Amino acid sequence: MKKIDKISEIEFLEKELSQKIDIYKNFQNSDANKTYFNSLNVKVLTKLEDKKQPIFQINPSFGYAFVFLISSLVSYQFIDFSNKVTLTNTDFLFSESSTWLEEEEFLSSVLDENIELDYVNYLNNEIDYSSSRFINYELNQLSDADFDEIYDNIKDKKIF
Amino acid sequence: MEFVEDKVLVKEFLNGNEIAFKKLVDKYSKKIYWHARGMLNNHFDADEVTQEVIIVLYKKLHTFNFESNLYTWIYRITSTRTLNFIRMKKVKEFFSISDEKYDEIRSESNIQDDFEHKDEIKRIEQVLQKIPTKQREVFVMKNFEELDYKEISEITGKSVGGLKANYFHALKKITELLNEKN
Numbered sequence: 441m442k443k444i445d446k447i448s449e450i451e452f453l454e455k456e457l458s459q460k461i462d463i464y465k466n467f468q469n470s471d472a473n474k475t476y477f478n479s480l481n482v483k484v485l486t487k488l489e490d491k492k493q494p495i496f497q498i499n500p501s502f503g504y505a506f507v508f509l510i511s512s513l514v515s516y517q518f519i520d521f522s523n524k525v526t527l528t529n530t531d532f533l534f535s536e537s538s539t540w541l542e543e544e545e546f547l548s549s550v551l552d553e554n555i556e557l558d559y560v561n562y563l564n565n566e567i568d569y570s571s572s573r574f575i576n577y578e579l580n581q582l583s584d585a586d587f588d589e590i591y592d593n594i595k596d597k598k599i600f
Numbered sequence: 601m602e603f604v605e606d607k608v609l610v611k612e613f614l615n616g617n618e619i620a621f622k623k624l625v626d627k628y629s630k631k632i633y634w635h636a637r638g639m640l641n642n643h644f645d646a647d648e649v650t651q652e653v654i655i656v657l658y659k660k661l662h663t664f665n666f667e668s669n670l671y672t673w674i675y676r677i678t679s680t681r682t683l684n685f686i687r688m689k690k691v692k693e694f695f696s697i698s699d700e701k702y703d704e705i706r707s708e709s710n711i712q713d714d715f716e717h718k719d720e721i722k723r724i725e726q727v728l729q730k731i732p733t734k735q736r737e738v739f740v741m742k743n744f745e746e747l748d749y750k751e752i753s754e755i756t757g758k759s760v761g762g763l764k765a766n767y768f769h770a771l772k773k774i775t776e777l778l779n780e781k782n
Contacts, residue, residue: 446768449772450767450768450771453771453772453775454771456775457743457774457775457778460720460724461743461744463724464721464724465744466716466717467717467721468630468634477630480629481625481626481629483651484625484629484650484651484654484655485622485625487655488654488658
């Protein structure tokens with residue numbers, strides 16, 4: 441298509457559509473939409489105002505102090521100051537975590553075979569200890585007569 | 601004159617005068633809305649895009665370099681946001697994701713609904729949706745926003761020749777489709 445033809449076709453089509461385009465433009469420029477646009481503008485500007493408001497305000501110096509306090513607490517838990525600093529309160533807030541560190545150290549020593557565990561000996565001791573405690577408890581509950589009877593039976597080798 | 605006035609308002613806003621921004625919103629919200637409406641054929645989507653663009657303007661106005669017209673800069677943001685919205689909507693439709701935000705704003709204020717030539721306007725909007733986005737954009741900017749090719753080229757970043765071709769095809773299709781209905 442030649443350029444002249446194309447331009448004249450565009451002009452023709454634009455002319456054909458002009459009435460409908462004017463209708464749409466009148467719709468766009470109608471004053472009846474003023475209320476909507478006013479409310480839209482107010483709505484967006486309010487949104488922007490709301491976004492500018494912080495949820496809570498805090499004095500920056502308090503903020504810095506808070507951060508310093510938290511970092512001090514955390515560093516106290518992970519750095520061993522005991523060689524240089526003596527603290528009066530050894531049961532500090534997070535004593536559980538220092539216990540945990542000791543256990544961790546102990547377990548790693550076992551795994552590294554620095555500490556040899558004799559399980560048989562350990563279990564025997566445990567059984568002896570528990571049973572002796574149990575027998576002691578039971579004997580203390582007996583009356584004198586019952587105790588004498590048991591004593592006689594042991595002496596006469598009726599038991600064991 | 602308008603060009604100078606806009607720049608004064610921007611400078612005032614950047615110096616902390618919020619009223620200057622309000623004046624800019626009053627001046628441009630309508631243009632933003634109608635561009636989005638022409639592209640989206642839907643009041644609720646156009647409303648959402650307009651709000652988004654105004655918020656972007658508020659946040660990004662400090663990046664405006666004062667070399668171009670403010671309205672060209674605003675149209676560029678509006679055009680990008682609108683095209684992104686269309687893409688996003690297509691993706692959502694593909695995965696059948698319902699848009700809760702859309703349902704929320706449904707009940708809010710609407711544009712005038714009881715107008716003269718209501719059916720004709722609806723038909724124009726329906727026909728606009730049937731042509732490709734690129735053609736629709738140049739048609740809307742040229743006819744409804746009365747921008748020339750040079751300005752549209754500045755906004756869209758496309759060559760004047762390409763825009764003319766798109767406009768020609770848009771005109772042909774729209775005329776055909778409108779006549780078909782008749």
